[in-house]
Structure formats: structure tokens, C-alpha cells
Amino acid sequence: GAVVSQHPSWVICKSGTSVKIECRSLDFQATTMFWYRQFPKQSLMLMATSNEGSKATYEQGVEKDKFLINHASLTLSTLTVTSAHPEDSSFYICSSWGEREGPYEQYFGPGTRLTVT
Amino acid sequence: GNSVTQMEGPVTLSEEAFLTINCTYTATGYPSLFWYVQYPGEGLQLLLKATKADDKGSNKGFEATYRKETTSFHLEKGSVQVSDSAVYFCALLYNQGGKLIFGQGTELSVKP
Numbered sequence: 001g002a003v004v005s006q007h008p009s010w011v012i013c014k015s016g017t018s019v020k021i022e023c024r025s026l027d028f029q030a031t032t033m034f035w036y037r038q039f040p041k042q043s044l045m046l047m048a049t050s051n052e053g054s055k056a057t058y059e060q061g062v063e064k065d066k067f068l069i070n071h072a073s074l075t076l077s078t079l080t081v082t083s084a085h086p087e088d089s090s091f092y093i094c095s096s097w098g099e100r101e102g103p104y105e106q107y108f109g110p111g112t113r114l115t116v117t
Numbered sequence: 118g119n120s121v122t123q124m125e126g127p128v129t130l131s132e133e134a135f136l137t138i139n140c141t142y143t144a145t146g147y148p149s150l151f152w153y154v155q156y157p158g159e160g161l162q163l164l165l166k167a168t169k170a171d172d173k174g175s176n177k178g179f180e181a182t183y184r185k186e187t188t189s190f191h192l193e194k195g196s197v198q199v200s201d202s203a204v205y206f207c208a209l210l211y212n213q214g215g216k217l218i219f220g221q222g223t224e225l226s227v228k229p
Contacts, residue, residue: 004160032214032215034216034217041222041224042221042222043206043219043220043221043222044161044206044219046216046217046218049214049216057214093160093161095161095217097215105163105166106163106215106217108153108160108161108162109160110158110159110160111160
């Protein structure tokens, strides 16, 4: 079963509003989570690294004031897209390194499809 | 900088055909290499990995060998099934905080 969940799985919002996406590790502690953006037919682009109890580290070119990341606990990180615009429409994916039954590997959430109208 | 390049898709094969998806990388040092698979409507799943040169990763009939001399990690399967239809991503891990760098993905479609 899924080890990293995301909520919601899809969301439609109006331009100018803010949207929060949750990422949870279900049966392991995630001190670090990663947020990716995936455009249709394209690869995953790392947006930021979310660290529990501290500020996120953003990749070059990613607006930290637009994509707010909060990692308040060892199992939850949130990405808030503020003042969303149509160009923010995308598939957002979170992931975390974890060690469960097998070796250490990176687990991915199922993704959240954001459509801004 | 570090990067991963995959062959472009989509790749369309008939069931039981042989599959190769090419992946080459550019990296400083000695990265670990991965293949992930994304089935329709699902998240990425680790398919296989290799952590050093000449290692062969294998899983579910897929395999890939870490070739340092050609900086490649090509994915192969001897006989594909319809259920293998998915998008396949090659990735490398470098040590800056456990970040993965992904190739652009290759869509595979297997017809019965």
C-alpha cells in the first residue's frame, strides 16, 4: 500500500486564490521531504527540500514566497501555492527517503493535479 | 552539472517483444543510479537501482547495468507484457541532501 499520501489528489481553483497540498508519510518518519513539479510528458523538476523544524531549501528559480513550504512534524509537509495563476497548473509530487521493510529508498506520493482557472 | 538523458518516447511494442530504454548520465563523482516506473494514475515506484560501477540492478524481469565507461544505465526486459505499459524514469542520486535528478521519462505502450 501507499507509504506517502497526498491530499487532495486533484484541485481546481480560481486565479488569485491559494491552495494547500498536504504530504504525509504513513508509517515512517520523514525528517526531509522533497517537492517536485511535473509538466505533461515531462520530467520531475525538484522545487524544494522540506526539512522538519526548519526552513525549506528552494531550488534556483523557484519563488519561495509563491510556494510556501511548512514541515511541522515528522510525518507532514505542506506546500501552499499562493495567489495561484494558470501557469501554476501542474502535477505536484512529494517524496521522502525512508527505511521500512527493505533498504533505504525514496518513496513518492501519488501526486496532486492543480488546475488554476 | 549533473544530468540524465533518456531516449525519447513514446515507445510502442508488441507483447513479448524485447525492450531497451537508453539512459546516459553526466555526473561528478560516483552517483547511484535508479529506474523508477509511473503507472497511469499512480506515484513513482522504484523499479531497480545500482550503487557502483558494474552493478546490475534487476526486478520484475527488468535489468540495468551501471556502466561507468559509457556513463550509461540502459533498462532492458526480454519479454514485455501489456501490464508494463507505463512511464519509465532514469535518475541519479548525488550526495547534496539526497536529491534525485531525473531524466525526461520514456512512455512505454505494450500492445497485445
